[in-house]
Amino acid sequence: MTLTDLxxxxxxxxxxLYEGYLLWPYRRSAxxxxxxxxxxxxxxxxxxxxxxxxxxxxxQVLHEGPADDLTxxxxxxxxxxxTVTRDGRPVDELTVAGERYVSWQEVTEREVVLTxxxxxxxxxxxxxxxxxxxxxxxxxxxxxxxxxxxxxxxTAEPAADGVRRLTVRIANSTPCPLPDPGARHARxxxxxYAFVSTHTVLHSDRGRFVSLLDPPAALRDPAAACxxxxxxxxxxxxxxxxxxxxxxxxxxxxxxxxxxxAPESPGDLFDGTEIDQLLVLSVLSLTEEEQAEARxxxxxxxxxxxxxxxxxxxxxxxxxxxxxxxxxxxxxxT
Numbered sequence: 226m227t228l229t230d231l232x233x234x235x236x237x238x239x240x241x242l243y244e245g246y247l248l249w250p251y252r253r254s255a256x257x258x259x260x261x262x263x264x265x266x267x268x269x270x271x272x273x274x275x276x277x278x279x280x281x282x283x284x285q286v287l288h289e290g291p292a293d294d295l296t297x298x299x300x301x302x303x304x305x306x307x308t309v310t311r312d313g314r315p316v317d318e319l320t321v322a323g324e325r326y327v328s329w330q331e332v333t334e335r336e337v338v339l340t341x342x343x344x345x346x347x348x349x350x351x352x353x354x355x356x357x358x359x360x361x362x363x364x365x366x367x368x369x370x371x372x373x374x375x376x377x378x379x380t381a382e383p384a385a386d387g388v389r390r391l392t393v394r395i396a397n398s399t400p401c402p403l404p405d406p407g408a409r410h411a412r413x414x415x416x417x418y419a420f421v422s423t424h425t426v427l428h429s430d431r432g433r434f435v436s437l438l439d440p441p442a443a444l445r446d447p448a449a450a451c452x453x454x455x456x457x458x459x460x461x462x463x464x465x466x467x468x469x470x471x472x473x474x475x476x477x478x479x480x481x482x483x484x485x486x487a488p489e490s491p492g493d494l495f496d497g498t499e500i501d502q503l504l505v506l507s508v509l510s511l512t513e514e515e516q517a518e519a520r521x522x523x524x525x526x527x528x529x530x531x532x533x534x535x536x537x538x539x540x541x542x543x544x545x546x547x548x549x550x551x552x553x554x555x556x557x558x559t
Contacts, residue, residue: 233462233485234462237461238424238474242301242334245497246261246495247526248496250507250515252518261416262413264478265282265420265477265478266279267282267375267397268280268397268415269400270398272418275403275404276406276412281394281395281455283454283456286435286451287388287391287437287448288427288435290431292389295391297377297393297426298336298337298425299377300424302334303332305369305370307331307366307367307368315328316328321364324521325518326359331525333370339379345378346376347375347376348374351372354368371418376394376396376398377395378394388435393475397420401418402414423456426473427472433469436469436470440468441467441469455477456477457479458474458476461473470483487501489543491536
């Protein structure tokens with residue numbers, strides 16, 4: 226499924242969920258891809274303090290409407306170790322039928338949902354493995370993931386007349402080996418036990434949420450009293466112009482209310498610090514050897530290379546720049 230097939234809320238949620246997943250030049254050997262999973266990590270309580278990482282994430286928002294009209298979705302990525310094997314033995318890399326494969330890490334998406342009134346839901350993802358046979362029969366890709374445990378707790382308290390302050394607290398209780406804080410790759414070793422790139426989406430069909438960036442005058446004090454740890458909630462969906470919306474996205478990526486993915490964007494690039502046009506041109510400039518390594522590094526990198534290679538002149542020119550709206554400038558000196 227491409228971004229064009231998704232709703233506006235799902236587009237921006239998915240884009241933020243994968244922000245920083247893999248950075249240009251999308252190769253395992255690239256220095257900036259040696260430190261991954263940098264956004265929105267919720268690490269196990271047993272090892273978070275030693276790593277200087279959080280073991281919880283807290284979102285607070287203001288909600289107007291029925292107390293039982295609420296859906297909370299917590300979405301995160303789980304690190305998956307991908308190992309290349311030959312005759313049952315792990316190897317760092319292998320070429321099979323002209324295709325190169327390397328051992329590295331991928332992710333899979335996880336979601337925990339609470340509906341109705343505030344309450345608590347358990348995070349309980351069993352440990353597992355999956356084996357992909359490669360051509361020839363003697364080589365495989367073995368993907369494995371850890372058992373993750375934790376809780377998502379939603380509570381509510383009065384904040385103003387007809388307004389509740391909702392708190393969503395995510396905690397990771399996964400058992401994990403105690404890290405050596407001085408070890409160079411201690412954080413990377415703990416990442417498979419973490420909730421990575423954790424995001425919370427709150428929705429109310431009959432109620433609405435209040436902007437924390439630009440709240441109505443009567444709710445400025447209750448909005449200022451909201452405390453968010455490791456994340457920041459913004460309104461998403463349809464902008465009705467009154468500082469309220471039916472949906473909130475709470476993301477570790479700093480956003481403004483009603484963010485949008487540019488319609489010209491060709492799809493996921495994961496590297497939001499770059500300009501799409503320059504990033505696409507940089508992808509197209511990779512040498513054959515660099516492209517081969519990127520393709521071997523990650524299936525999502527392979528999708529980016531194929532997508533960029535398929536863009537035409539009009540697609541590239543569409544990334545050059547766009548005027549979203551015109552505004553009248555008034556006042557002295559205009």
